[in-house]
Amino acid sequence: MKGQEKREEKLTKKLKKTIKSIFPRTPEQDLRSIISQARARGRVGKRKGLYFAEKENREEVLEDIALLSVQAHIRHTYTNYDKMFNEFSSKEDKKEYRRQVRPEVEKKLEEWREEKAD
Numbered sequence: 001m002k003g004q005e006k007r008e009e010k011l012t013k014k015l016k017k018t019i020k021s022i023f024p025r026t027p028e029q030d031l032r033s034i035i036s037q038a039r040a041r042g043r044v045g046k047r048k049g050l051y052f053a054e055k056e057n058r059e060e061v062l063e064d065i066a067l068l069s070v071q072a073h074i075r076h077t078y079t080n081y082d083k084m085f086n087e088f089s090s091k092e093d094k095k096e097y098r099r100q101v102r103p104e105v106e107k108k109l110e111e112w113r114e115e116k117a118d
Helices: 003-022 028-038 048-052 055-078 081-088 091-113
Strands: none
Touching: 003 028, 003 055, 028 055, 055 081, 055 091, 081 091
């Protein structure tokens, strides 16, 4: 494995660990999808800030990426955001549709944030 591949694998593992620490009840299937989407080229988990962040700020950057990635996954998977956006809108309406689905996203975030009962 080449140096960049090792670095990518390490960052992917760190992102997964960060998501699980913030959202311990995230279903495994959703977690796999979140990681896959976040680490795809051009996505939030590939942003340059992650690579060039000062060592003491990397954890904060990872937490931001984790939150943004989980929110996006929930918005596109558990709400009718895509249907609204694709059928009835232009790009200018994007913020309004995000605002409309925000309560559903927040509810799912809280559900996944709750500690697991033993």
